[in-house]
Amino acid sequence: MDDVDETPDSVLAARARTGDAAAFGALVVRHQPAAIRLATIVGGSLDDAADIVQEAFVKAYRALPQQRDLVSATPLDPEAVALATTDAQLLIAALARLGERDRQVIGFRYFAGLTEAETATALDAAAGTVKSRTARALARLRQELDRSGVRGD
Numbered sequence: 001m002d003d004v005d006e007t008p009d010s011v012l013a014a015r016a017r018t019g020d021a022a023a024f025g026a027l028v029v030r031h032q033p034a035a036i037r038l039a040t041i042v043g044g045s046l047d048d049a050a051d052i053v054q055e056a057f058v059k060a061y062r063a064l065p066q067q068r069d070l071v072s073a074t075p076l077d078p079e080a081v082a083l084a085t086t087d088a089q090l091l092i093a094a095l096a097r098l099g100e101r102d103r104q105v106i107g108f109r110y111f112a113g114l115t116e117a118e119t120a121t122a123l124d125a126a127a128g129t130v131k132s133r134t135a136r137a138l139a140r141l142r143q144e145l146d147r148s149g150v151r152g153d
Contacts, residue, residue: 042107102137
């Protein structure tokens, strides 16, 4: 694949959806460093983060044939993209200010998409404990976001 660095993500995603493994690989190469940084903030360990990200990319690749067409034919609004990027940066910064236990439970539940039971297994905790930890961690995350000036709708 020539000029992969200049190919927009939307084009690579469309190609990947048609079975182009090289296009999916290009997306992985492009986004893996940022994904690992986020997973490290959430999970704490670089080795664990790399494993989580690898597993997420494998799941994404396997799910491609079942996905509806998520690639929009219309270009994105640059202002909306800038706002979303800023919000994501504020979220990452707020997560980084939380304690490790809070980052882990939020990471497993909302970034990795694990159920309460799966999170309980991963954390070696009871499901009820995961439920209460999640509620408290989300409350602390909301406080951090409020301090950053981010308001939820």
